[in-house]
Amino acid sequence: MNYGHIRLNLGDLIEKSNLSKNKICQLCQIQHTQLNRYCKNEATRVDLNVLARICCVLECDIGDILTYVNGDETEEDIDK
Known part of the structure; x- marks a missing residue:
């Protein structure tokens, strides 16, 4: 059974922000x-404290960073 996966959207959020990766780090x-x-989107384990800091710095919600992708969806469906 394919349970799906979690997708990290952080790259997109950083592009939309006015902060550099160096400044965010x-x-x-x-x-x-x-x-x-x-x-x-290469992380296999995420640190919740790091995600909290990123949310604080980017002034976003955790749902803006993490997305659940259903096992039935393709990458083309996700990018729509």
Whole structure:
């Protein structure tokens, strides 16, 4: 059975913000490599404290960063 997965939308949020990745790393006190993994949707485990800091810095909700993708959906469906 395909249960789906969680998609990180952080790259899109950062593009819309007026902050650089370097500034976000500094404000969130995280490594640039960690932020890049989140932005590229390559993180296999997420740190809830880091997500809370990112939400605070970007002034967004956790639902803006994380999206549940149903197992029946394709990548084309997601991008619509």
